[in-house]
Amino acid sequence: MTLTSDAILQRMMTLHPKVIDLTLDRVWQLLGALGDPQDRLPPVIHIAGTNGKGSTQAMIRAGLEAQGRAVHAYTSPHLARFHERIRLAGSLIAEDALAALLDRVEAANGTVPITYFEITTVAALLAFADTPADFTLLEVGLGGRLDATNVVARPALTIITPVDLDHQSYLGHTLPLIAAEKAGIIKRGVTCIVGPQHDDCLAVIERQAARLGAPLLVHGQHWHVSEERGGLIYQDERGLLDLPLPALPGPHQIGNAGMAIAALRHLAGDDAETASAAAMTRVAWPARMQRLDEGALADLARPAELWLDGGHNPAAGAVLAQTLKGLPPRPTHLICGMLNTKDIAGYLSPLTGVAASLTAVSIPGEAATIPAEETARHAASVSLAATIAPDVETALRDLSAKGPVRVLICGSLYLAGHVLRLNGTGGPV
Structure with a gap:
């Protein structure tokens, strides 16, 4: 076989x-x-x-x-x-x-x-x-x-x-x-x-x-x-x-x-x-500040606009904050999951004041994932209002009720891959 x-x-x-x-x-x-x-x-x-x-x-x-x-x-x-x-x-x-x-x-x-x-x-x-x-x-x-x-x-x-x-x-x-x-x-x-x-x-x-x-x-x-x-x-x-x-x-x-x-x-x-x-x-490169317009998660997020980014270190957090500041003004809410090898507070710190809230999730199937509760604690330590959700879909349902806001899923390429599979749009082709 x-x-x-x-x-x-x-x-x-x-x-x-x-x-x-x-x-x-x-x-x-x-x-x-x-x-x-x-x-x-x-x-x-x-x-x-x-x-x-x-x-x-x-x-x-x-x-x-x-x-x-x-x-x-x-x-x-x-x-x-x-x-x-x-x-x-x-x-x-x-x-x-x-x-x-x-x-x-x-x-x-x-x-x-x-x-x-x-x-x-x-x-x-x-x-x-x-x-x-x-x-x-x-x-x-x-x-x-x-x-x-x-x-x-x-x-x-x-x-x-x-x-x-x-x-x-x-x-x-x-x-x-x-x-x-x-x-x-x-x-x-x-x-x-x-x-x-x-x-x-x-x-x-x-x-x-x-x-x-x-x-x-x-x-x-x-x-x-x-x-x-x-x-x-x-x-x-x-x-x-x-x-x-x-x-x-x-x-x-x-x-x-x-x-x-x-x-x-x-x-x-x-x-x-x-x-x-x-x-x-x-050029095309998924999960680098990628707008998700189509797919199961994009539909679930409406009327919010949905974005995805796989950056995961302090420098990536800084450029992500710069990128968000350059977009048309709109309340931005993060869904974040990270690995335990990363500087979580260092990544999140630049996003304080740029994001209105953070919903922490664990990354499914990843042994090195940080529990959602720990990500939320790190967010709170840098004055970023945080809650937890059992999964990305639940977080999106809750955030979509806020209307035409911006939702950014971020913190890990492994989370980004999970999101692309859920969305049904896959990675590079």
Whole structure:
């Protein structure tokens, strides 16, 4: 009997007692057993950072695909189903192909301890090596230096998006320590595009690049991006581009757009302006301040408007507050669920004064979920009026009675995936 990918993935979760165990030893061993697929990839764009990796990757992909390029893309976590993590030459991996791929990788690994992220990343690299394409976009899972994606000797380009506090128990409790982990993707002689950074993070990145002789293209030094008169202005030594605003809402997407355009200027040659315009208008990335207009939950929320965002750290809370302030005035009510690895009060604090209330929920099916009662206590600690609900549907029914308000479901990509499944609209396609 042929196992489904879900059954194989469930078995893979039991191969290591820890969810996260940062080292590359197990990855190198499995890659070697599979013939070192990391050495046979189409040109790689490797993306690390705390926030903006997925959105930046999605813009680059939209720009390259508008040129007719075939693009592999690897991202994590998924929202509705695992297949979203592996995009082969423009399309999400099919179920039969995924099941066969996972079976092959599992057989090569045997019973050797390896984390779920490590073995599935190796599977993605094998799929990318076996399928022709023009480019490979690799998003770091955690950190950079010891991340399972950090096995490509000479990528075509590296990108470091804004670095901020997150996963401190694994990456360090200061910004410079975290930046050092992210800067671990910089390779000797390979250009690195650097997004907006805290000064102390930029200093760490610059030192690592100097040590390896890696040219940097730094925001605010080598390229500039801004919103002007309802459009986006990008400028570097090659000249000025006057482009549409990115289709993804929020002021933080301006910086993400700048990194994507800098990458396309580096990769797309003479057609970079056309590719950059397409990157702005054709980009789609679910659960990043996404308006849900259709689906079961959207219907349940009416007459309220329903939004979804998967940000989950203090910097994400800050940009979410900025985004809400930029929307047409309307009372905003949050439905929030988070994981116990996150700085809950740090995430919620910027939203005080922007949101009228918060309804806390637990995330179904997630062992690391914070109980709704605890999320509500953290909300109260930052002066955000909070109640609890047994589930998202109950919270929506209660909030819809308030009339044409704005409801934002937020706090976790895992909650966002649950919401997309409930809504019946799924994740990326």
